[in-house]
Amino acid sequence: MFESLSAKFQGAFASLRSKGRLKSGDIAEISNEIRSALLDSDVALSVVDFFIGELKARTDLVLEDLNKSTNPANAVFEIVNSLLIEILGGSARRIRLAKNPPTVILLTGLQGAGKTSLAGKLAKYLKDQGNTPLLVASDLQRPNAVTQLQVVGESVGVPVFAPEPGNGVGDPITVAKNGLAFAKDKLHNIVIVDTAGRLGVDAQLMKEAKSIRDVVNPDEVLYVVDAMVGQDAVNTAKAFLDGVGFDAIVLTKLDGDARGGAALSITQVTGKPIMFAATGEKVTDFDLFYPDRMASRILGLGDIATLAEQAKGAFDSDTASKLESKFASGEDFTLDDFLAQLEAMKKMGSMTKLLGMLPGANSGAMKKQLEQFDEGELVKTQSIVQSMTPLERNDPKVLNGSRRSRIAKGSGRQVSDVNSLVERFSQAQKVMKQMRSGKGGMQLPPGMALPAGMPKAPAAKVINKKKSRSGNPAKRALES
Numbered sequence: 001m002f003e004s005l006s007a008k009f010q011g012a013f014a015s016l017r018s019k020g021r022l023k024s025g026d027i028a029e030i031s032n033e034i035r036s037a038l039l040d041s042d043v044a045l046s047v048v049d050f051f052i053g054e055l056k057a058r059t060d061l062v063l064e065d066l067n068k069s070t071n072p073a074n075a076v077f078e079i080v081n082s083l084l085i086e087i088l089g090g091s092a093r094r095i096r097l098a099k100n101p102p103t104v105i106l107l108t109g110l111q112g113a114g115k116t117s118l119a120g121k122l123a124k125y126l127k128d129q130g131n132t133p134l135l136v137a138s139d140l141q142r143p144n145a146v147t148q149l150q151v152v153g154e155s156v157g158v159p160v161f162a163p164e165p166g167n168g169v170g171d172p173i174t175v176a177k178n179g180l181a182f183a184k185d186k187l188h189n190i191v192i193v194d195t196a197g198r199l200g201v202d203a204q205l206m207k208e209a210k211s212i213r214d215v216v217n218p219d220e221v222l223y224v225v226d227a228m229v230g231q232d233a234v235n236t237a238k239a240f241l242d243g244v245g246f247d248a249i250v251l252t253k254l255d256g257d258a259r260g261g262a263a264l265s266i267t268q269v270t271g272k273p274i275m276f277a278a279t280g281e282k283v284t285d286f287d288l289f290y291p292d293r294m295a296s297r298i299l300g301l302g303d304i305a306t307l308a309e310q311a312k313g314a315f316d317s318d319t320a321s322k323l324e325s326k327f328a329s330g331e332d333f334t335l336d337d338f339l340a341q342l343e344a345m346k347k348m349g350s351m352t353k354l355l356g357m358l359p360g361a362n363s364g365a366m367k368k369q370l371e372q373f374d375e376g377e378l379v380k381t382q383s384i385v386q387s388m389t390p391l392e393r394n395d396p397k398v399l400n401g402s403r404r405s406r407i408a409k410g411s412g413r414q415v416s417d418v419n420s421l422v423e424r425f426s427q428a429q430k431v432m433k434q435m436r437s438g439k440g441g442m443q444l445p446p447g448m449a450l451p452a453g454m455p456k457a458p459a460a461k462v463i464n465k466k467k468s469r470s471g472n473p474a475k476r477a478l479e480s
């Protein structure tokens with residue numbers, strides 16, 4: 001995600017950190033580097049100007065104080081971090097449920113932006129929180145949009161109101177109106193209306209979206225935008241804002257090689273928050289958008305908060321507490337525990353994506369390792385462990401040559417694969433011990449140990465967030 005932008009930010013700070021005491025020329029230099037990084041990433045010029053203007057103002061004001069802090073470069077880093085969070089919208093914004101259900105959510109945006117996919121993701125997300133959503137198929141234009149919505153609705157167990165076949169047949173406004181009546185009748189507490197897009201903004205599209213809006217009176221109009229489109233997306237968003245109006249934005253396709261232009265410009269330009277982010281084609285590739293986590297990723301600090309949440313969701317509470325108490329009591333981590341972790345990791349989805357949330361994941365060496373990461377490795381590793389007896393899993397030291405060859409046969413692997421797993425496992429055990437004794441560099445989320453076979457992450461460059469409160473008011477303001 002935003003790899004090139006992230007690499008440029010990290011590069012700029014690496015050279016600033018090497019300087020020690022900062023002069024105003026150093027600030028000008030990093031401002032220029034950040035400016036060209038933002039422009040290269042297709043961030044709107046007005047946003048770049050705002051960002052650089054604020055950066056200069058905030059650093060100039062406190063340059064003296066920056067130099068009094070033990071690490072002036074980190075103080076600048078904190079300012080850049082807070083500016084990034086600011087242009088990304090500040091804090092996460094959640095769906096506002098209507099006082100009198102159903103809450104009506106209207107999806108708008110261009111064709112191909114990901115509205116229909118998002119309808120399914122959103123329906124699942126809301127259903128998992130105990131709601132009873134209904135999907136309404138008002139995209140009667142795009143070929144197969146109705147069928148696509150029906151398929152995705154079925155896959156997430158959410159009913160779809162689709163009285164018309166679509167493909168140009170049927171009136172989307174009537175469908176939206178009847179869908180709402182149906183939801184009220186059947187006591188659905190949320191209605192998600194999928195609408196048609198066009199390849200570009202046109203008067204007909206705006207008119208249709210507006211008519212649907214007027215007939216369903218939505219509580220939330222979400223504008224869905226493909227993050228890969230870059231700054232152009234921002235111009236279209238403005239046209240939608242003026243023509244139809246919307247309350248919040250959903251960024252899709254953040255898993256692709258989007259440069260970051262849309263994400264970093266859209267809130268500042270439209271004044272509307274980004275509410276959700278989609279990061280893939282699966283219904284689970286979706287989450288609330290957290291400006292602070294995104295800023296953290298861009299600055300190379302990873303997204304440990306999301307990683308921890310996903311880990312927590314994947315481990316059932318029994319497994320997690322068993323592993324945690326084992327870890328705390330100093331008991332050895334066994335291959336059985338490892339197997340439980342592999343199962344949980346499979347539930348967490350793509351390993352490359354997960355590891356991409358680690359600090360430094362966008363940096364050269366780690367990035368290369370991630371690119372070479374074989375997603376099938378988990379299954380292979382799992383089959384080896386599953387071919388071991390309980391005794392062997394508990395005490396891998398008993399694994400002599402004949403046992404290893406039996407395991408290799410049983411799992412359809414080579415003896416060298418078994419050897420390598422055992423070797424990596426004992427390394428992982430060592431890492432666990434180091435972490436327990438506080439000598440390890442990186443803290444992983446609870447219940448999650450560094451699995452054997454995973455690429456090793458470079459030690460995290462952690463910014464010390466708990467700085468002392470300074471007696472100097474300007475510096476204190478900076479700290480807070």
Ligand code: GDP
Nearest residue numbers: 111112113114115116117252253278279280281
């Ligand atoms: P719509 O015309 O706005 O309804 O767009 P669709 O929901 O049909 O999405 C267009 C294409 O983008 C489909 O092939 C989707 O599978 C794909 N897509 C949607 N969201 C994402 C995403 O977050 N990541 C990726 N990689 N593909 C996505």
